[in-house]
Amino acid sequence: MxxxxxxxxxxxxxxxxxxxxxxxxxxxxxxxxxxxxxxxxxxxxxxxxxxxxxxxxxxxxxxxxxxxxxxxxxxxxxxxxxxxxxxxxxxxxxxxxxxxxxxxxxxxxxxxxxxxxxxxxxxxxxxxxxVNGTVFLNNASLGLYPAALRAREDVYNRWGRWRFLAHLSLIRTIYRFQRPHAMHITTSGGVERRLRSPLVFVARSAYQLGYFGLEGSDAIANDEFAVFVARPGSRWQMLKLALRLAMGTMKAGRDIELISTREMVIETRQPRPYVAFDGEKKRMPSPLTFKIHDDxxxxxxxxxxxxxxx
Missing domain, CATH: 3.40.50.10330 (Probable inorganic polyphosphate/atp-NAD kinase; domain 1)
Incomplete structure (x- = not known):
């Protein structure tokens, strides 16, 4: 060592x-x-x-x-x-x-x-x-969050890099929210889920989970992903979800579904959905394959x- x-x-x-x-x-x-x-x-x-x-x-x-x-x-x-x-x-x-x-x-x-x-x-x-061979250390996601990153870039380019503007761009993205994505998710052990969600957030940082008051640190400690699947709802419901996230009061079961897994495949209707990872973003071919690489x-x-x- x-x-x-x-x-x-x-x-x-x-x-x-x-x-x-x-x-x-x-x-x-x-x-x-x-x-x-x-x-x-x-x-x-x-x-x-x-x-x-x-x-x-x-x-x-x-x-x-x-x-x-x-x-x-x-x-x-x-x-x-x-x-x-x-x-x-x-x-x-x-x-x-x-x-x-x-x-x-x-x-x-x-x-x-x-x-x-x-x-x-x-x-x-x-x-x-x-995800699809691209390493991430904090999180990867699809749905609302990649859209929020695109909006944040627009705001940063116009007004400069301020954390307040990053949160404001998220609210702006939610306001423009249209419809949840249809997905087919397969996790470790072949467990399958067909669902509709505006956001799937795949976490690997216990610090980030603690910062937002989210559960899932046990999954990180066990070298798993903590996967948060937001429940579909109206724009107002999505705004309430964002507010609870900012206040650290979001709860699994009420606002989101929490999944712990070491491997996951997400199939989407979009052939190349936008995926965000550690603040970056790009289009990736579906299906999206998530893996844990030990040590x-x-x-x-x-x-x-x-x-x-x-």
Whole structure:
């Protein structure tokens, strides 16, 4: 097991989004983190030509033991995808809006303390989820949530990145809600369900569940998915559902159905539905296959003394 005694600054390569250098706040945060990591650490930004996966694998081939994902949950997810099955460890420098994965690890949210926590941390293997081969660390979903992400992007592009606007875009999406999706869901053991729902939310982050006051942490601890299927209803019922989610009063059985499973296949009428995962989104071919990959990723977790409470 890699321990704090084994990690030196020369072992670390920080991989950042090429856009992060244009944002003065992110640029300053990366500068502070690199100073805390020491002169031996390297900073790289992937290019459109090479891509994130090639940058990560190139750094590993050069002998770096720790690849640090500098960015939000989307960047962290991308680095995790590239590091599956690789002989290196992943660190996280949180620069995003929500940073659910980093917060779940107990990492400080300020750049310099987070960097020092990586230097003094230890390696820990975790299981991760995937949908149609794409890794996700926090959640994946279809229905209302991917639509809300598209609306959120529109709002961000016009008004800037504010958490309040993210919640406002969700309300806007619900108001425009048309009809629930027809789905055929098959879970572990061949259990089948045919249903209609405006939202299926597949969780892998116990921190995120706690943040929203949702059940399902036992499933996460057992290396399963916590799957939330919203009950169909009117726009007003969907707005009440969103309000209960924001207030942490949503309950399984009353508002949603909770399913725990290690594998799941969702067939939809749409041949290529929009799927959201860790803040990103894209169309994927149906059926959607969800799997748990046991102990698939080695993560640097902070020493107890550096860990912040979730």
């Amino acid at each position: 890699l321990t704090s005694d084994d990690i030196t600054s020369r072992d670390i390569c920080v991989v950042a989004n090429p856009k992060s250098g244009r944002n003065s706040k992110d640029a300053q945060a990366i500068e502070q983190a690199m100073e805390a990591l020491g002169s031996g650490a390297q900073l790289r930004r992937w290019s459109r030509e090479g891509g994130l996966e090639d940058e990560v694998k190139s750094a590993i081939a050069e002998g770096f033991k720790v690849i640090v994902a500098a960015g939000g949950d989307g960047t962290v997810m991308g680095v995790a995808q590239a590091m599956m099955g690789q002989p290196a460890h992943m660190g996280v420098l949180p620069l995003g809006t929500f940073n659910y994965f980093a917060r779940g690890l107990g990492l400080p949210q300020e750049p310099a303390p987070a960097a020092r926590a990586i230097l003094k941390g230890r390696a820990h293997r975790i299981s991760v989820g995937s 698939a990723l080695s993560i640097i977790v902070p020493d107890p003394a550096d860990r912040i409470s979730a």
